[in-house]
Amino acid sequence: MSPTVKLLQGNEACVEGALAAGLRFFAGYPITPSTEIAEALSERLPRVGGRFIQMEDEIASMAAVIGASLTGAKAMTATSGPGFSLKQENLGFAMLTEVPCVVVNVMRGGPSTGLPTSPAQADVMQARWGTHGDHPVIALYPASVPEVYEVTIKAFNLAEKFRTPVILLMDEVIGHMRERIELPDTPPVPVVERQRPTVPKEDYLPYDNSQDVPPLASFGDGYRFHVTGLIHDQKGYPTSAPAKVEALLTRLQNKIQSNLDEILMWETIGMEDAEVAVFAYGATARSAVRAVRIAREQGIKVGLLRPITIWPFPDKLISQYTSQLKALIVAEMNLGQLVDEVERATKGQVPIKRVLQANGELIAPDTILRAVLEVK
Amino acid sequence: MAVRHEVRLSGSGGQGMLLAGIILAEAAILAGKNAVQSQSYGPEARGGASRSEVIISNGEIDYPKVTEPEVFMALTQEAYQKYRHDLGPNALLVVDESLNLGDDLPENVKVVRVPIIASAVETLKRPIVANIIALGVLVGASSIVERKYLEQAVLRRVPRGTEELNQKALELGFQLAAAAVGGNK
Numbered sequence: 422m423s424p425t426v427k428l429l430q431g432n433e434a435c436v437e438g439a440l441a442a443g444l445r446f447f448a449g450y451p452i453t454p455s456t457e458i459a460e461a462l463s464e465r466l467p468r469v470g471g472r473f474i475q476m477e478d479e480i481a482s483m484a485a486v487i488g489a490s491l492t493g494a495k496a497m498t499a500t501s502g503p504g505f506s507l508k509q510e511n512l513g514f515a516m517l518t519e520v521p522c523v524v525v526n527v528m529r530g531g532p533s534t535g536l537p538t539s540p541a542q543a544d545v546m547q548a549r550w551g552t553h554g555d556h557p558v559i560a561l562y563p564a565s566v567p568e569v570y571e572v573t574i575k576a577f578n579l580a581e582k583f584r585t586p587v588i589l590l591m592d593e594v595i596g597h598m599r600e601r602i603e604l605p606d607t608p609p610v611p612v613v614e615r616q617r618p619t620v621p622k623e624d625y626l627p628y629d630n631s632q633d634v635p636p637l638a639s640f641g642d643g644y645r646f647h648v649t650g651l652i653h654d655q656k657g658y659p660t661s662a663p664a665k666v667e668a669l670l671t672r673l674q675n676k677i678q679s680n681l682d683e684i685l686m687w688e689t690i691g692m693e694d695a696e697v698a699v700f701a702y703g704a705t706a707r708s709a710v711r712a713v714r715i716a717r718e719q720g721i722k723v724g725l726l727r728p729i730t731i732w733p734f735p736d737k738l739i740s741q742y743t744s745q746l747k748a749l750i751v752a753e754m755n756l757g758q759l760v761d762e763v764e765r766a767t768k769g770q771v772p773i774k775r776v777l778q779a780n781g782e783l784i785a786p787d788t789i790l791r792a793v794l795e796v797k
Numbered sequence: 798m799a800v801r802h803e804v805r806l807s808g809s810g811g812q813g814m815l816l817a818g819i820i821l822a823e824a825a826i827l828a829g830k831n832a833v834q835s836q837s838y839g840p841e842a843r844g845g846a847s848r849s850e851v852i853i854s855n856g857e858i859d860y861p862k863v864t865e866p867e868v869f870m871a872l873t874q875e876a877y878q879k880y881r882h883d884l885g886p887n888a889l890l891v892v893d894e895s896l897n898l899g900d901d902l903p904e905n906v907k908v909v910r911v912p913i914i915a916s917a918v919e920t921l922k923r924p925i926v927a928n929i930i931a932l933g934v935l936v937g938a939s940s941i942v943e944r945k946y947l948e949q950a951v952l953r954r955v956p957r958g959t960e961e962l963n964q965k966a967l968e969l970g971f972q973l974a975a976a977a978v979g980g981n982k
Contacts, residue, residue, distance in 0.1 A: 599833065708859075
């Protein structure tokens with residue numbers, strides 16, 4: 422085994438990816454099944470000149486992350502369902518004030534305290550609409566330990582490039598399982614740094630609506646500006662002037678919607694000649710891959726559609742195949758969340774078969790295979 | 798499809814089945830194979846039934862959980878009852894001698910029933926190394942990874958200062974396996 426080949430948990434790979442992306446600040450409150458992220462960073466961050474703080478709760482953790490990012494540090498927090506609920510208010514603050522950060526949610530069974538040690542995928546709609554108001558969101562969801570590493574780096578890159586929080590979702594299976602991973606000396610994708618202002622200090626507009634993503638000055642750089650959760654003008658001061666409100670909210674949407682090519686990521690398997698497709702993500706996609714392989718061995722023309730970016734929802738992943746499909750199976754560990762998005766994206770052209778399971782266990786390949794055999 | 802070797806290790810929480818699974822998976826990776834390790838446990842830190850699963854393959858591993866264990870190890874009666882449901886024919890069953898296996902085992906199951914916990918308590922005077930003895934028995938009886946890689950993996954994962962104790966525990970496990978399997982190997 423070369424020094425760079427390791428057996429790591431998804432949570433540990435997230436830590437490696439975050440550090441490779443330049444993470445220098447973590448604030449959090451430990452919660453199963455995300456705790457290993459905080460645990461590892463409490464040891465690793467001080468060694469690279471970073472800071473780790475265990476805060477009094479998840480609300481304060483999210484606030485600390487926003488503050489740290491405003492000083493120029495790449496910042497992250499990690500939690501699970503109950504903590505993700507608490508972070509929503511400040512998550513909205515970060516979206517409106519356009520503060521880059523990464524928020525990890527390793528999903529367990531809910532609602533409420535739920536099933537602390539069991540997997541679920543029931544926070545995927547919360548990731549989209551958990552905080553109130555019209556807001557853009559980027560949410561990524563890897564399906565293997567090596568992919569957690571790479572997608573964590575991409576999460577930081579998207580956060581810094583688009584000045585927005587990025588939600589990194591895992592489930593208990595992906596967070597806790599250990600897999601073989603090769604850690605390269607240099608990150609497999611180039612690391613992006615946020616754009617900083619170069620204009621004279623008196624000309625700086627932290628919320629300049631003439632560009633998708635205005636540069637962000639760090640506290641202490643000498644660029645003075647106001648940061649508020651109220652709707653603000655281009656200088657950051659509160660406003661309720663309809664034209665200014667509209668300009669800001671429209672730009673927030675556009676900076677994401679006009680860059681979908683860069684934000685959307687997915688994987689497909691066997692879709693070239695597929696007449697049936699299985700749509701699955703995270704750990705469920707691992708079961709789906711197995712079901713697809715077994716069905717293929719039986720001569721069934723079936724393929725896999727696996728979104729890695731789940732928000733913004735990758736409509737194109739679905740729509741490009743609707744004309745060739747006679748059925749689409751959606752498998753998820755909840756009682757029906759992304760399946761409605763898939764249905765919308767098909768525009769009613771493909772019958773949908775739902776394979777939904779919310780019992781604290783990963784959906785088994787056989788369960789998906791049975792659905793394939795029913796619709797083929 | 799690549800051949801999958803599925804292993805389930807179970808016992809009570811705190812018995813070190815999770816660490817045993819990690820070591821086995823790491824041994825497979827040291828041997829140049831692919832491996833996935835996962836676990837299932839309750840909210841309690843000690844007690845209850847605890848399960849660690851390892852899949853070893855020469856190829857890609859898609860589904861990360863065990864569906865029909867080729868090797869199933871149980872150190873407690875509770876874990877045996879809870880996790881034996883999908884044991885298939887021809888599986889290798891490694892259990893502590895204290896277990897009552899019942900009379901409804903699938904056909905051709907090979908049973909290695911040895912004093913794992915008693916050896917830790919009486920021979921090594923350290924109940925804590927029962928998991929490493931168990932690993933020695935499991936690998937000795939199954940040859941699922943080469944012994945040298947298992948030894949390397951144990952040394953990488955146990956706390957500093959306990960290397961000698963754990964090496965003794967592993968050796969004891971291999972001896973128990975050899976005695977139980979006898980001339981069949």
